[in-house]
Amino acid sequence: MIAADTAWRHAREHGLIPYGGTLLLIALGVLALLYLVKGPLGSARNNGPRAIERFTPFERAAHWTNAITFCLLAASGLAMAFGPGLLPLPDMIIDALKGLHSLAGPLFAVSLPLVLIIFLNDNVASRGDLRWLARGGAMLGGQQLPSHRFNPAEKIMFWWGMFFPGLISVGSGLALDGWIPELDDLRLAMPVVHLIHLAATLVMMAALAGHIYMGTLGVRGAYQAMRGGWVDEAWAREHHRLWHDEVMAGHIPARRSGAGPAGERVDDRAP
Template identity: 45%
Template sequence: MTIVSRMFAALACLLLAAAAWAQGSAPQDSAKAQQERAVTQPGNNQPVWSEVRSGQPNYTSLPGREMGVLVQPQARFLGQDKFTTAGEAWRQYRNGPIIFYGGWLVVLVALVIAALYFGRGPIKLHDKPTGRLIERFSGAERWAHWTMGISFVVLGITGLIILFGKYVLLPVIGYTLFAWLTALAKNLHNFVAPLFMVSLLVFIVMFVKDNLPKAHDFAWFARAWGMFMRGEHIPSGRFNAGEKAWFWGGVVVLCLIVSASGLVMLFPNFEQLRSTMQQMNVIHGIAGLLVIAASLGHIYMGTIGVEGSYQSMRTGYVDEIWAKEHHQYWYDEVKSGTAASGDTAKAGAAPQASH
């Protein structure tokens, strides 16, 4: 072995010995530092912070649930790979999958509606209106619909601002205006919500009977593609199967979920746990984005998507040709006098529909 080789071997042995000494002394130095800190800074050492992050309650002079828990225990939401503190898990879930997938869902639905409108165009009447009008919605029904609808739009817009504003609006309008807009959105969201909940219950009671499933609803679903793409006439009752799907899926299920979860967050003074509030926020966000996306289709079909639809909810009346082409079975019931509401009116005896 040459002198150079011996020198390299000796140097390697020295390095290995130094590394072994450092590894052996590091825990001792760390333990010594913790002991010294326990004397000089008794509330700022590793055992204290480990206990803080354990999720176990400690002493506090303030009464209330979880008052003695500074940091929540480890948790994870559906789809998350690893555990972290519950608050961080909620933050990552809200700012990750909910915003990403929910945002794209709303955008894609809007794009599909735009493609349908500019590609296919509105569904128009096949025959010329006669001027003979039929009452489709009573004044009370329209009041319930518009109260719920307007409050829903306010909640939807303010909810989108709260959820997506940081990423979409803040870079455009700046911090000052965004802070003002978000504070306004939060207050509107909180104070309009009770009005929406009450009107929602009234609306469900008013319209549940006419939205019960019927045998002909299956035929409507089977031929729905032809109606959307070619304007085919599909007989239906007072509400077609698509409207019933919106009623049960959007109004009853999703809106009630949004309302219930919103109530839990709106009134946190019933000693809800932080985990309960986080779970309700996740449920509220998912259900809210789903119902907003679904409502875009309902709003489109009820305004510019189907000729004469908006007129029916604005004035309460439709031309008999509209009723016959879109709701044949309901039209037959009205003509025979078996419908619960909807009386044929002569031209001039009721507000005239504009087509």
């Protein structure tokens, strides 16, 4: 048991903590470089008449619950993992961080599967995705290549930054917090679960840094879409051309919920 304990401590302190910290710093460095070199993508400001509903109130509520709880978990998790090495924290602060982490965890555990289910359908790979990726999507030439509701880069982020690491983080987090009592009987299981939790959450934080960048500074008008739910036609055409065309053709409704802002909507126009 002592050997197992030492091995766990060694893997954590000499493996995951330094390498995970480096991964996070690299992710932040790449995003800063992207902002300096490329700046925000797109010219459409998304402040014209709100014509197309991109996210319903239900989708936005689930997304923002998930986003807020994720930020609380990430901040408290990082402080617990890296704090002691960088700046020793008083026990009272560590206990408060643990409390916050255990409080936000179950909310994240409920909102994450909801978000994954809500957006699953539009994140399935489709024909043309490989071509989009091979041609650099939005990052190379000046113009963005046509994409459906979510572009192939968003789809990769969905599966490899949210879906798989998200479910592993939630499962291992619930186990660590005693929600799976059967695991408590396996004495060796907890250190392994702890390492899995740390690895999955580090991957998720590095990936989500990219998502948060694209959703705020990286793409003009994207944040407004998730805040208010509606986008104007120019934004939809520039960023998600195939989705825009389907809406214009009437194959996808321009309004999916009862609510909506005042202003022109595609569905309200005279035929």
